[in-house]
Amino acid sequence: MSAPVADPLLAGLRAAAGTSPAEASEALGRLLIGEAAPLLWRTIRSQLAGVPVADQEEVHSAALLRLTEKLQQWAAGDPEVEIESFRAYVAATGANGCRAWLRARHPERTRLQNQLRYLLRHDLDLALWEGRDGGMLCGLATWRERTFEDTGAAGAASTLVPSMLNFS
Numbered sequence: 001m002s003a004p005v006a007d008p009l010l011a012g013l014r015a016a017a018g019t020s021p022a023e024a025s026e027a028l029g030r031l032l033i034g035e036a037a038p039l040l041w042r043t044i045r046s047q048l049a050g051v052p053v054a055d056q057e058e059v060h061s062a063a064l065l066r067l068t069e070k071l072q073q074w075a076a077g078d079p080e081v082e083i084e085s086f087r088a089y090v091a092a093t094g095a096n097g098c099r100a101w102l103r104a105r106h107p108e109r110t111r112l113q114n115q116l117r118y119l120l121r122h123d124l125d126l127a128l129w130e131g132r133d134g135g136m137l138c139g140l141a142t143w144r145e146r147t148f149e150d151t152g153a154a155g156a157a158s159t160l161v162p163s164m165l166n167f168s
Contacts, residue, residue: 009035009086010074017075028071036067036090043094048101055101063097 016027
């Protein structure tokens, strides 16, 4: 017997999976078209703004395929696939697809990100910390306790690198 479904959006898929393959396929299609595809588009457009639409469509298709595979496994009761929040899972799948696309298209960007992360975590004079708004900031270690208003020009510099690194 399978565990109870925490997310109501997934309840219909699990129920249909217990009846027939055709009903399971239809329920999966409704879930993907009605819920997943629009949320994937919002996620991809927000993370890949300025990227040509054809490339965004490529990322969307790949993410939708990955999501389809995972939902089929979940509906079949695969214990390796855990989905507590369908919308969060879809958004994470879209974000992961965007990051994979960026890594593949811009390997030099990935190398730079990794080098900067390493530097910020291993140089005692530098620091990486969470700001009041939840975004990541970086700068001199002595700036860590300062507020944005206290830093002046340093505040602008401390927000530039994290946005480039896509820490938030």
